[in-house]
Amino acid sequence: MRFTFPLLAIGLEVVMIVLFALFVQYETGPNTSQKPNSTELPAMDPDTSMDSYPHFQDVHVMVFAGFGFLMTFLRKYGFSGVGINLLIAALGLQWGTFIQGIFRKHGQKFQIEIQNMIHADFSAVTVLISFGAVLGKTSPIQMLIMTIIEITVFAANEFLVFEVFLASDIGESMTIHAFGAYFGLAVAGILYRSRLKEGHPNEESVYHSDMFAMIGSLFLWIFWPSFNSATASDAKKQYRAIVNTYFSLAASVVTAYACSSLLESRGKLNMVHIQNATLAGGVAVGTCADMEIPPYYAMIIGSIAGVVSVIGFKFLTPFFTTKLRIHDTCGVHNLHGLPGVIGGLASIITIALEKSDWTVVVSQAAALGSSIATALVGGLITGS
Amino acid sequence: MRFTFPLLAIGLEVVMIVLFALFVQYETGPNTSQKPNSTELPAMDPDTSMDSYPHFQDVHVMVFAGFGFLMTFLRKYGFSGVGINLLIAALGLQWGTFIQGIFRKHGQKFQIEIQNMIHADFSAVTVLISFGAVLGKTSPIQMLIMTIIEITVFAANEFLVFEVFLASDIGESMTIHAFGAYFGLAVAGILYRSRLKEGHPNEESVYHSDMFAMIGSLFLWIFWPSFNSATASDAKKQYRAIVNTYFSLAASVVTAYACSSLLESRGKLNMVHIQNATLAGGVAVGTCADMEIPPYYAMIIGSIAGVVSVIGFKFLTPFFTTKLRIHDTCGVHNLHGLPGVIGGLASIITIALEKSDWTVVVSQAAALGSSIATALVGGLITGS
């Protein structure tokens, strides 16, 4: 199988080029339109589109530097973490651009806007989260295949959530974070081998690998307000998503530190908690970040997420490994899975308190259920 | 005292949530106002507010990645540096948001704008600077308490400088940098223990810790123009602050390298100088960055700051440790203290040359004096 990886990678890139040649165009803008009386909606013009560019770049830093370095905390998997992260994301954003465009335009040609690039990066994030659960258990070949399958399932679930259920999920806590985590866990469950139980020597962090992981963690933390607000439909919602994420993250840092010190022997802070649980506030506030919730409500969500995430690392991850035979290398369940579910629940509560119309609440719950269910089914099939 | 830290941290977070519930609102924008004939000033609308967002994100990178990694240069304090930095900043920005809002609105409810988030990050920076002087000498518990006290004093001094003296300090060289440095030095003076004199083995840098510190240093260097221009009141001043900071920083790099090579044995460059003195130009130009000074004047300020900062590291820091019994772990006096004073003096000279009205010059001098005096008094009380 010496040439499987290079041939598969080149083959996939050729397929991408052919698909892009057939389906992907620039946005041309209303001023170049040949049909002034056209009944089509006018395309966004580049000026409007460019407004999203700083947000896009913030998200781009998170995907490539943030997730890449966060996965370097294991001494032996530093290169795999950051190297395969780049490969997955580079392939994933191409395939994500295509498959999301096809879903949205029902199979017709479509135009690239800056927003498409943000969504393409988002689809790559989903695979990167799952990668965190299977790091050290998969080959690059398996990751190429998983990237293609997972993004396809992800785009289908996104279509269901946003187009069918018309649910709300601005920071995609349910559709990206919970989905990515449960997809990865399902794959990890299939790939479980019993010798993983007794803690592999490769699975250790050392001083420097922990410092490299802090680079990833901090850049994720810093730009999370951009992640949760990047796809907002208007300036007011974008502004609210930024403010809520900012305070939710700050609150989750304080409670995660407190909880880490409480649970560790002699009150020491645990670096894995600091690297991961401090981000839980960003995930958990994602779904309702743009809703009219007061800032203190965002801080409560963040505080809870910080505590739950540390508890997950301390008690759930060992339980998963030994009892459920699911080995979650980076603890994505604690950083993305649980906080993603918290995010979904918080949004259901928020909407239930605000609106009398129960169909909206049910849709939101359906979105959460669908994200977890398709993730588990998709992950089990992919792992097999 | 096993549970003091977690209980204090959780207690503080609960207090923050209660205070935010009572006092903090979103900006609602003029278009959602229910009282068109209201005599209140119209709130900024989200569109205008969002213009500051890229600046905010640049400052945010400086606070969390810049200051965090700059403090990792000591082999043994890498985790403390970056970990406690995150905790201080996360708590500080919440408390800073509250206390600054209360001062500005005289105790009434207030709205969050992107500018408030920039100011909240600024208040966190003040504590981070002081933290640099006491790194290795304080516990996380002490840092939580110091964060609350220092930001309160900082906000009071800011009120004095900007509302009472009506002084000018766009990059807050006096109110943040000089204040933070002298506050930290006063605390460090109180915490002095004689065994610090003979150079602790923990207080050594190694190859990799110096490289991690360069990450912090470079991101501070890169985004300093955003720091000095983030709170500018109009585009013209913002543009001038950017250009002046850009050239002042570049000049301080060249003179800091020259001075480091001149003073070190065999002309070698000293990494501590490279990590710190290259930033002195950003601090020193801060106060007059938005004034109508020609770019070459900014370059002169930067050149002087680079030289003074290296001289400070070489001669003043040992003198402080042995004679004044003040042990300044990261040398914040050379990076923030002296250049902050230079910034204040430069602004006094600039205003004196430009204007005939001496009351403005006196106000500016009062601002510098007030920043140093409240810092020293506040620090002495906090340290005790």
Added chain:
Amino acid sequence: MRFTFPLLAIGLEVVMIVLFALFVQYETGPNTSQKPNSTELPAMDPDTSMDSYPHFQDVHVMVFAGFGFLMTFLRKYGFSGVGINLLIAALGLQWGTFIQGIFRKHGQKFQIEIQNMIHADFSAVTVLISFGAVLGKTSPIQMLIMTIIEITVFAANEFLVFEVFLASDIGESMTIHAFGAYFGLAVAGILYRSRLKEGHPNEESVYHSDMFAMIGSLFLWIFWPSFNSATASDAKKQYRAIVNTYFSLAASVVTAYACSSLLESRGKLNMVHIQNATLAGGVAVGTCADMEIPPYYAMIIGSIAGVVSVIGFKFLTPFFTTKLRIHDTCGVHNLHGLPGVIGGLASIITIALEKSDWTVVVSQAAALGSSIATALVGGLITGS
């Protein structure tokens, strides 16, 4: 020669200050103009100018963090890489501001806009690329001199390419990347000493130095779309440059990984390829990034660049060292030289297919030839 470096550095800084005092002003904006009937073109006003600021900051990250850390991959040259990088860039941006302004305004006083700062950073990049070829072979003194000479030649070639040939090179693949690489190679050829042949022990990467280099590589990768679009003349071209660079980079990652696995023993991925060849797509698409090429065409350019760059590292670099007696420390020929030439050729083909006017095609070819020729001549003279 103990004091040569500090005296030269301070002397150069004094020269910069004097030149800026004589020639450099702020932009004053049309609204402050005293001559409403002036026949001069109105200066850009700060509001318009500030639109480029997020792009400037992205480029600024690339220059100081990106190039700085990319050059830390050699265990022994980590400090030199990142330290001298900062010195070169800080001096280079001052000299570049001056010399580019003088060329454009034919020796008259000129105003600083954000765009000037982007161009100044670009001129620094050119020297940083050349520095990659001579790292470990030159002293700081030699680098100061090379910075001044190279940027002068660079500005002269830019004048030729854009003002005389009126050629197109938005991402400056020819004028920065190919120029910088061939200039550096010419200098490296002159500085060749035979003992470089047998692989110096200093020229080895270790785990941590490779991880630091990944920081540089990833930040370059992330912000390359900003680099290629920063100087675009209108929003539509800027948008196209962003989209094309985004997809070209993604494609070059996939093909570079495939090619690296194909050529390395036992299909392992080579970290040098991952750090460098993944960026080749950004260089190669630079010249035609803003032209009306479809996205799949950008992906083809990126795919080819990724393959060519890996082949260059594997076969050309050893050939250069042993046969041509040119020792290219960082392999800049493979990352900047070859992809820069591919970029030039791609632009010639694109223009030839689009336009019937052959003079435009010839101009573009002349721009490529001029960039390489002036670089080689300039480098040979500088090295001597």
